[in-house]
Amino acid sequence: MSIKFTCDDKATLIAYLYGDIDPVARQAVDDHVAGCAACSAEVTALGHVRSELGLWAPPEAELDFQIVKKSQSQPATVLRPARWWNTVPGWTQAAAAVLVMAAGLSIANLQIKSGPDGFTVSTGWLTTASPAANQPADGTAAEQRFERALVSLEQQLRTEIRAAREQAAPVASRAAVDEATIRRVQQLINEAEQRHERALAARFVEFTRDVNLQRRADLMNISRVVGSYDEQLMRQRQMLNNVIRVSNNQQ
Amino acid sequence: MVATDEELVAKSMAGDVESFNQLVLRWERPIYALAYRVIGRDEDARDVAQETFLRAFRALPGFKGQAKFSSWLYRIALNLCRDWIRRKKRTPLVEMPEGVDVVELASEQGPVESIEDLVARQEMSRIVAEGMQKLPDEQRTAIVLKEYHGLTFQEIADLQGCPLSTVKTRLYQGLTVLRRHLESQGHDSYMSNREP
Numbered sequence: 001m002s003i004k005f006t007c008d009d010k011a012t013l014i015a016y017l018y019g020d021i022d023p024v025a026r027q028a029v030d031d032h033v034a035g036c037a038a039c040s041a042e043v044t045a046l047g048h049v050r051s052e053l054g055l056w057a058p059p060e061a062e063l064d065f066q067i068v069k070k071s072q073s074q075p076a077t078v079l080r081p082a083r084w085w086n087t088v089p090g091w092t093q094a095a096a097a098v099l100v101m102a103a104g105l106s107i108a109n110l111q112i113k114s115g116p117d118g119f120t121v122s123t124g125w126l127t128t129a130s131p132a133a134n135q136p137a138d139g140t141a142a143e144q145r146f147e148r149a150l151v152s153l154e155q156q157l158r159t160e161i162r163a164a165r166e167q168a169a170p171v172a173s174r175a176a177v178d179e180a181t182i183r184r185v186q187q188l189i190n191e192a193e194q195r196h197e198r199a200l201a202a203r204f205v206e207f208t209r210d211v212n213l214q215r216r217a218d219l220m221n222i223s224r225v226v227g228s229y230d231e232q233l234m235r236q237r238q239m240l241n242n243v244i245r246v247s248n249n250q251q
Numbered sequence: 252m253v254a255t256d257e258e259l260v261a262k263s264m265a266g267d268v269e270s271f272n273q274l275v276l277r278w279e280r281p282i283y284a285l286a287y288r289v290i291g292r293d294e295d296a297r298d299v300a301q302e303t304f305l306r307a308f309r310a311l312p313g314f315k316g317q318a319k320f321s322s323w324l325y326r327i328a329l330n331l332c333r334d335w336i337r338r339k340k341r342t343p344l345v346e347m348p349e350g351v352d353v354v355e356l357a358s359e360q361g362p363v364e365s366i367e368d369l370v371a372r373q374e375m376s377r378i379v380a381e382g383m384q385k386l387p388d389e390q391r392t393a394i395v396l397k398e399y400h401g402l403t404f405q406e407i408a409d410l411q412g413c414p415l416s417t418v419k420t421r422l423y424q425g426l427t428v429l430r431r432h433l434e435s436q437g438h439d440s441y442m443s444n445r446e447p
Contacts, residue, residue: 011419014426018397020404049430053398055372056379058287058296063279065301066272067308217370 005032007039017046095157099150256320264311271311275304278321281400282328288395289332291384299335303328318409325400326410329392336388382432390425393418 005012005028015021016029033040254262254273262270282303287296306327307314314323383391389411396402396410408415 010423011416014419014423015404017426018404018422045430046426049426049433050398052375052379052433053394053429055376056288056383057376058284059293061283061293061297063283063297063300065275065279065304067268067275067304213369217373220370 003028005029007036017043099153099157260320271308278324282324284399285325285328285395286332288399289392290335295335299328299331302331322406329410378433378436382429385432386425386428390421393421394425397422
């Protein structure tokens, strides 16, 4: 079955132009165009328009769109090295403070005496607080009880502090991890800086090249414009010469 | 092996954001180019492209896969372009940053192309952009989808919501207006220089 193509069938002409046409219709258009100057010229001209359209390019935009889910994004966390006092329980610290205060009290009444046996150093409120203290009485017993209580408290505190130190061992390893993290972050920062410097250098080279290209293009345009002015000037001179020559001939 | 759009869409619908970002990376340039050629402003084209992907991501659960993913994206982008043109109530403006074009053309063509050719190409690109600016929205969109995105007549008809014959008419009328515009700008001499 043959198809007849006519000049006003623009839909088929467009399909032919874009190559989106069945072979039979294509043959019909080919046959018609071979004998019709107007349609032949139109097909050629529209083909040129299409090739010119290919010159229109959008700018080279850096897009880098990204979808980021808010639930997945975590706020940045700054890791700090752990301090030992943060790991000792508060009640232990209070007990240590009491011990220090007791020790302070015990040496608060420091006395130094010189006698026939040489120097004698004594401390504590009860040893020399009153003359009655020299007598073996209830005061001595109270002092001994106080000392025993102090020793017991000291031992208890030592035990607690030892236990706290053992608990603090993982803290030391966490501090080591933190240190490694900081080193890693530092390393990443250094790498990023190096990349940035390289990119900057590349951009600079590219920019220099672009400026040179643009400058050459501008110079070309200028020389073209100047050339056209020269041509016009030359024409005007020739015209003026002709006018002068004609006027001289008439005289 | 490179995943197809359909595979990435399926993963995205299962909640894999990274797969959707691969789709974004694959299609951001064509969508931006479409928006730029339709509305003609670089910054607004970026905004339209960004909004296209955002809307696509939000509407992904409703994407049934009847159309190609790219066609679906084109539809969203074209709707946004239409909204933009309607909102701004003005003819799309085609920006031709002259300095940038020369550089781009230089980088595309390499050192073989002479400066004269570069300048001529830049000038021709500007004239083409001007001509496109003169076209009605429907004709310009049809030409952009056909020339730069290679869609079939039927795909364009689906996107524009019109019969196939209307698409061909829009293409013919648009190309004819462009032809007259190019001729009025002295394009004939340029063409004769380029012909072998």
